[in-house]
Structures are given as structure tokens and as C-alpha cells.
Amino acid sequence: MVRGKSTERMNTPHPDVVEALPRMVIDPPAAPTACRGHLTERARWQWRPADGGDPATGIQDFLTDHGLPLHDLARPTPGRHSHTVCGAALYVSATAGTLMIGGTPGPPSPADLPDIAVVVYSHTDTPPPAATPTTGWWRGPWTESWTPHQHATAVEQVRHAIARGDVYQVNLVGHAAAPYAGNPLPALARLGRLPGARYGGVLTGPDWAIGCASPETLIEVHHGTLTTRPIKGTRPATRAGRADLLASAKERAEHIMIVDLERNDLARIAATGSVRVDDLFAVRRWCDLWQAESTIRAQAADGLSLADLLRAVCPGGSVTGAPKLAALQQIATLEPVGRGASMGGLGWISPGHIDLGLTIRTAAVDREAVHVWAGGGITADSDPHAEVAEAAAKTTPVRAALH
Template identity: 35%
Template sequence: MNTNKTSILLDDFSSCQSKLSSRIYSNPQKKMVAISYSEVKDVIAEIEKALGDGLFIVALFSYELGGFFNNLSLGKFQKPLIIAWAFKKVEKVSKSSVDLWLSQEIEEDAKGSKKSLNNSGICNVRMNSNEMQYEKKIKKIFQNILLGNTYQVNYTFKVYANAYGSPVDLYMKLRERQPSRFGALIRDNGFNVMSFSPEWFVELDNGTLRAKPMKGTLAVAGSKPSDLSKDKKNRAENIMIVDLLRNDLGRISEIGSVKVPKLFEIERVGEIFQMTSTVESKIKKNIGLEKLLEAIYPCGSVTGAPKNQTMKIIKDLENEDRGFYCGSIGWLDPCSSPNSLLGNLMMSVSIRTAVMSGHNLTFGVGSGITIDSNYKEEWKECLLKASFLVRLPSGVGLFETIRIEGNVPKFLKNHIIRLIKSAGNFGIPCDPDLLEELVHQKISRDNIQKNKLYKLKITLSPEGNYDIEINPLENIDPFPKIFWAAELIGKQKSVVDSRDPTFYHKTTSRYIYDRAWKEAEKKGGFDGIFINEKGQVTEGGRTNLFIRNGDNWQTPPISCGLLPGVMRAIIIKDKDTKVQEAPLTPKDVIEAESVYICNSLRGLVEVDFSSLASGINVLEYSTIDEA
């Protein structure tokens, strides 16, 4: 996968030929980053200069940047406060053109990739809060409201997951589930931001400032739009933020120009209805980006009211920095006249936004808390807002291969336990009792011969459907030969990424592994051995690997990026073997007294590893990009 590139899509699902509101940017001329408060003014000045030079800007602003403009110390600043890119041009496109561009991006990524990039998804989903912890925080907010410290607090928490497959394909899948006016896919050398925000922060259009605060939520199921528009609690939430935005815009607007032309409009966003209002004004002359942000940032809908005091409360309540979640993603066009400090611009509130670094994905979710809030309902609202991500159907299926000997499936419970764990990790439904019953029914129904060996394969589809097949188990040579996978399928495709979560599970996305052992068979062997991005030995295409020197046995640890094999676990638990888990280099394997491979079909098998020494030169890798 090509991660050494920068491209940005600002994606409006309503974009059409008559109104091209989606934007594509590529090949930035400049990248500007502020990590500390001391760098903020300089970076903003760089952005303003780039605009004056006729360049187009896309910028990411973190929530913690708001501390700079509100004289607060927020967070530990472990992440950038501002990242901005300057481009020579922007391509304005329709939704159909965006669809085509996304498909082309996936095709480009697929060149040289070792896996199917359409099998994207997330797994290992967890949160930094549970319902009980959430309730305690809400009670603290109530205390602050009763003490008169705040009227409303936008309280948030984080969802974490591991992502696999192409970030572009993942974006496309999430985009289908949560189409939005302010979608964004930002790709910058392995760092990805995927936003599905429905919330308009501020627009500057030929001197008119326009903000659309979004506050007020109701589940679509069992409701109609008027239920939300008439709800007193949600209307109160919304009007508080409208008043806050009126005040913010008033600081940089012509006297008497601030108006609220629309109140309590309802729109559907995925599985929820959201309430929005519109605030408009005429911007004063000589207002640049710094003064604009100083007046309005961050958006009041993600803080609460009053803004400054509530941001202090949020800092004390929340466990970690928000980062780009609850910040803003914006485009800024060049100044229209020499006397202007700002041209047209549009900024969204970066809610419903996932940030990916490598395979690690972080997603924030929250809601506005007032004295009338019910913590159980607020908790449900947060889970509903995150559901388009956390309930994304798996991009891969799972399978198990089991030895049948004497009509008995060997280590069946071990295999089912592993399958259940993996299914839970990928969000695939799986009933262990039903599965075990289906396996025994299949064995009885197929009338297999007791004196022969068979291979039973269980496949679990992403939707949770089972397929069970039984085939004869062929004999193998008593001393089978193994090769380096690089010798069989090439250097680039044989390097596994230990950070890729799919390597730790027996998924149906195993093309490169299957190709390695099939190529080995063509050369009269049995398997190909893989190396990870650190140059450590991992496993074979269908086996785990052990080396022996005297009475000392070693095998790579799971953390190197390999499958926790059922037979591997049994061998490690064997007290007579005394296996040590330790990272192994190719040299360790070549210089071992004996090398063994294992899986639950074959058991532990000593191999001919003479070809590994002759193929060592193929492992002289250059720097490995993310696999």
C-alpha cells in the first residue's frame, strides 16, 4: 500500500454538477504544523501569507487549540494543534466524480499490496469509559450546573479500534453508512483523518459570516422530526449554543448585523435526527484568520456555555486530549482582493471523526449535558452516534482447519474457542454450541471411514453464516522442505506488518499466505516462511515455526505478527519441550540444529531447511514502509 503521499478529499454528499461543493486537493506546495502554543501565531501568519500568494489551504485545527485563544492550558499537546497544507489549485467535483476518484485511489494503493484492499474494516473495539464511569462524570456536571459554574457541558469520551485494509475503502464503507455534508478524507504519509461530520461551523462567503450550530438529538427509530423540534430539553440546549455563537460572531461583525434567520431546523444524520439553527452576520474589515479564530474557536456546540469556564470543567472531567475530534476541518481560498485578509472559507466541526495512525484508530463521541439530562439516555445517544463505526460489518470472514482421526475432530474445543475470540474481535456473530453440534452432524452425515484421516474446514462468513466441509487429508513427505516466502513470491509481498490486526486471526483474507505455500509445493516443498517489518521471522503460510538447539526450543512470540496456532499453544504448554518465546532472526533459523513446523492438521514436523541458507540473500531488505 502506498502511504507516502498526501491527498485530501472534502466530501459533500449533496454535491452535484449544478453546485460542485466537494473538493479534491493533491501535491501540496507546503505543510505547516504548530505543536505548541508558541508556534501558533507563526503558523497562522504562514497560512495568511500563503493565501495572499494565491494558494489554497486545507487546515486541521485541534480542540486544544482553543486553549490558546481562551487563555487556558489544555492537554499535554502530544499532538499537533494545527496542520495545514497549501496547494496551487483545487478541483471542485460532483459526488459521482468523488466516487470515481475514491475507486482510483484504491486501485493505486493496491499496486504492490500483499492483501485485498477491499476487505477493510475495524476490530478490537473498546472505549475509555463504561456506563458506570459515565454516570459519575454526569453527576459531576450536574454539581457544576447547580453551583452556577456552567449551563451546559459537552462531555465526550473515546472509542478505540484497530483498522485493517485500505483506509480509502474503509472511508467508502463508513461514508455509505453516514453520508454527510462535511465529509473528509485526509491522507498524509500514513496519517489518516476520516470525518463524517454533519455540522457546519462557520462559512465566510463574500463578507457574510454564517454559523449553523448543531445541538439536539433524537433517535430516528420510533420518532418523527417534529418530536425533536418540539422537545423542550433539546430546544433549550440549542438556544444556549445559538446565544453563544451570536456573541462569538458579534465580536468580529459589524454592529447590528448579527441575526438568527432560522431556529430549530431538523435534519436526519444516519440513525438520528439533529437540530440546527443558523446565525448570520457581516464581518468587519481587517479581520484575518487569527482574529476570526480568537473570536469563535472552538465551536460552542462542542464546549457548552459559558465557553471559557466550561472548557475548564471539560479538562478536569475528560481522561485525555480530544485532539482533532471536536476541533475543525476547513478550506480557505485565496484572498479575492489585495485589501482582504481572508477570502472565502468553510469550516466544519470535526465530530463523527476518526483519526488513524498506522492501524490504530481513535474516534470521539459525546453529547450536551444540561440539568434536565438523563445519563442513561445520554449514554444511549452516544452509542447511537458511534454505531455507524462500531457496528460496521466485518470486512473478512474466519476459518478453522481441524484434523479428523478415528472419526474424532482433534482439539475441536480449542479451535472453537479461538474462533469465538476472533469472531468477537471482528464483530461477527457466532454460537459455539450450535457450531459444535453442526460439526458432529456433518461428520455423522458424511459417513467418513474411521481408519482414514480427514481435514475438516469451518468457514464463518462476515455475516455469521457457517460452512463446513470435509475432505481427505493427503500425506506429506516425512522431512518436507521449506523456503523463505521472499524467494517464492518476492521481497515486497513477503514482509508482514506486525501492526496489522488481521495477522493475529485466521481470516479469509490470506491470499499472500496461500500463494506462498502453493509456490512452495511447486518447488517440491511444503511452506514459505515470512519476515516482519523489523526483519524478524514470523510464521509459514500455513504453519507455525520452531527451532531447536540441544534441549532448547524457541518460537517467535505472537507479537511479531503471527497466528496463535492451536498446535503451537499445545506444544508450548508441553513441559517436556520447554519452549521459549523469543524474536528470531533469519540467522537464528539458519544456524539452528533443527527446524520444525506445526499446525493442527500435521502436528509437529521436522523439516529440511537447507534452502533457507541458500536463499538468505533475498532477505536483504531496504527500509520497509508500512506493509
């Protein structure tokens, strides 16, 4: 495993490459409002499966080496260089999360980006200079990784697996890619500003960038309290759509199944008897969709480390299924391409506070294309055509922001 600050830079002059473009103001998801526009990168660690080693331990060790010790989340320790280290952005892909728990990784990602990125920032009172104007943004047509018929067939295969007793629920995700030219960062920033984006922002690296508009909390840790907010159940943001979501026995059963899964995930790392559901099936709005969200909290067990936390919650239950390892096996078999930047975790870490969003409603760019993903949970009662339509509804605002 290679650790330390990345010094990789593009050495090709093409103006349509992310790294070759002037950087925007650094704006990683979940960074404190007061720090936005005042962050400067101090150190970076990136990881791919070919690098070997344990990624969860690698993340924790790198942060410790740079003044953010996270060995006991029940008793947070202040950063030892708090006057220079503000915090860190953390990105963990679904593939990295799967490998952390010994699950079956899916097919290769269609996007060329790392599976983990940890970026440590310091705070400066001098904002970075404005970027020099660059070429505009052009995005070509989308190419889907599967057809609606193939998607519907995969839904049927999950239903058959449920009927055999292999799984109770599986989340299926599709992907699309489009060529681009020019500077993609303003488009990714537009995505991050979509209404309801609790984890809105942009994280960049050598040759890649991720734009996120996620409303869903994968895990938050604040003064020893663990919080996760799974989202399951979607309808159009109309009066009739809200009433239909509240009345849907299928959506409620699917939602409660994931709440139970995530309660169990937290129970493995929580103080005995501390897991509770504070809010069950609350309907909230994201762009032009209603979504059902629950809030689950617990107290961190003594000695809970960041590495332990990541192994417990990654990949997120609401985008895998139940049981989690069996669902991951189905996902690896049925999805045509890897999940790339989607269905992972992305957020901010500072002394005493961890806040990672689930990378739904997320796009990524590499040197050649912009990538988006969307999907939904499949149960025994799922209608294949309705599931295809739901995935399309979720990806529509993301694609529109990338115009």
C-alpha cells in the same frame, strides 16, 4: 515555531502504517467539487503545543506566505498565485482552539497526530495515477476510554456544577480505539460518504489520517458574511423521534443556550448590529438520526483576520458549553482522555471563502490504532443514562463505516 513545508516521511517498512501506503486521490473536506481528484500538495505546516508560539498567527502567516492572504475577511483579497494555488485544507484540534483562547487544555490525546495541519494545494488537470492495490483492512475490537457507569457519573458531576452555578451547560465526550492492520484510507473514505456529511472527506499526513462525516458548520465566511450552524438535540430518525425532538423543552432550551453563545462569539468579530438568526431549531437528518440545527449569520467587522476569526469560534460552542471557559475547565477535569481529532475544525480555505466544519462524526488513525469520539451536551435536566445512550447512537454509524 517551525514553519515551512514538511518533509517528514516514515522510514519503517510496516505495511499497516498510513504513510507507508499508496495514497488515495486527495479529497479533503469542503474542497470544491470541481477540484476533487485534481489537487496536488504544494506545502504543509503542522503544529503541536510543544512547538510553542501562537498557532492562530502561525496559520495565518503560513497561508499568506503561500498566496492566500487573509488579513481582512470583510474585504477578501484574491490569491496572488491563483493560477497555481487552488486553496488549502485546514485542521485545528480542540486542544489548539482551547490554547488560542487561554483555556484549560484537557488530558493528552490518545491519538498521535498534530493539533494543527495546514496543507496548500495546487490544481492539476492531470489526475494522480491510481493507487497500487495494497493489503486489505482489518480492524480489531474497540476499547472504550470510560465505562457507561463512568460516563454517567461524569454527567452527574456536571449537573452538580450547574447546580452550584459554575456553568450552564457542558459537552462531555467519550473515546474508543481499536487496533488495525492494512490500509485504513478506504474505510475513512467510506465514513466521509455517510448521508448528511456536509464536511465529508479525508485529510492525511505523515503517519496519520482523519476521516470526517460532519454535518455541522463551525464557521463559513463568504464575501464577508460569517455563518455558523450549531447542532444540538438528537433523536432516532423515526416519525416518533422527530416529534419527540420538536416537543422536547429540554432539547430546545439546551439548543437556544448554544445559539446565544455562538451569537455572542460572532458579535465580537462582526459589524455592529449585524448578527441575526436566520433559522432556529430546524430538524434535519444525519444517517439514522434527527438533529436540531440553527443558522446564525453576521457581517465581518472591518479588519477581521483569519487569526481573529479562529480565536473567536474555536473551540466550537456546541461541543464545549456555556460559559465557554468555565465549560472547558469542567471538560479538562472530567474527560479521561483528550479529544484528539474530534470537536475541532476541518475544512477548506480559498480566496474569498473559508468553510470549516466541526469535527463531530470523525475518526482518526495513527500508526497503532483507529480512534473515534462521541458525546453530548449536559444540562441540569439531563438524564445520565439517556446521555450515555445518545453518545452511543451518534458513534454507531461512524464505527459501522469503519468495518
